[in-house]
Amino acid sequence: MGRIVIGTNTALDGVVQDPDGQEGTPGGGWFTDAMGADREAWAEHEMREAAEASALLLGGRSDAWFASRWLSREGAWADRLNAIPKYVVSSTLQQARWSNATVLAGDPVKEVAELRRTVDGDIVVYGSLRLARTLIANDLADELRLMVFPVVAGSGGRLLDEAALGGTRALRLLETRRIGGQLVLQTYAFAR
Structure with missing residues (x-):
C-alpha cells in the first residue's frame, strides 16, 4: 500500500503559491529571493526525495509546469523525474504533458484512494495546491514535508488554509532538519 506524501516549498507565513513569481501575484517570487546559498543543499534533498519515491501525483497545472x-x-535528477511514474488528477486533460504519466480523470478522492491501494511506497505530491488540499481534507494524505524558506511572502495561497481544508487537522512532528544554512525541513504525519 502506498503513502501519500505532500512535499512543498513554503514561506515562513505558509504561502506556497507562485514561488517563482511567474503567476504575477503580489507575494510571488519568494523562492528565488530566499534561496540564497542553499540551492545546492536544497537540490540534493529534492534529488534524494525523488530517488526514494515510487511515483509522483500532480494536478493538471503542475503537470504542465x-x-x-x-x-x-x-542529468541524474532530470532523468529520475522524467522517468518516474506520474499520476495526474484532472477532469479536463485527455493526456498529461509530462513523460510517463497517466491521467486520473474520475473523482479525485476515489482515484487517489485506489492509487494508494495499487502503488507500493511513497507517492509524492509536488505543487498541486488544490489537489493537496483535497487530499488533506479527505484524510488521504499520510505525510507532510514542508521546506521552509526564511522569507515572509505577505500574500498568496497557503496550503494549510482552514477555509480550504474545512477545519482543524492534527499532525505529529516526525523530524526537523536544517537544509543548508537557512532552510528548514519539517516532516509531519497526519494524525488519524
Whole structure:
C-alpha cells in the first residue's frame, strides 16, 4: 500500500503559491529571493526525495509546469523525474504533458484512494495546491514535508488554509532538519 506524501516549498507565513513569481501575484517570487546559498543543499534533498519515491501525483497545472521545465533537462535528477511514474488528477486533460504519466480523470478522492491501494511506497505530491488540499481534507494524505524558506511572502495561497481544508487537522512532528544554512525541513504525519 502506498503513502501519500505532500512535499512543498513554503514561506515562513505558509504561502506556497507562485514561488517563482511567474503567476504575477503580489507575494510571488519568494523562492528565488530566499534561496540564497542553499540551492545546492536544497537540490540534493529534492534529488534524494525523488530517488526514494515510487511515483509522483500532480494536478493538471503542475503537470504542465513541471513538463515545461524538466523534459528538456539532462542529468541524474532530470532523468529520475522524467522517468518516474506520474499520476495526474484532472477532469479536463485527455493526456498529461509530462513523460510517463497517466491521467486520473474520475473523482479525485476515489482515484487517489485506489492509487494508494495499487502503488507500493511513497507517492509524492509536488505543487498541486488544490489537489493537496483535497487530499488533506479527505484524510488521504499520510505525510507532510514542508521546506521552509526564511522569507515572509505577505500574500498568496497557503496550503494549510482552514477555509480550504474545512477545519482543524492534527499532525505529529516526525523530524526537523536544517537544509543548508537557512532552510528548514519539517516532516509531519497526519494524525488519524
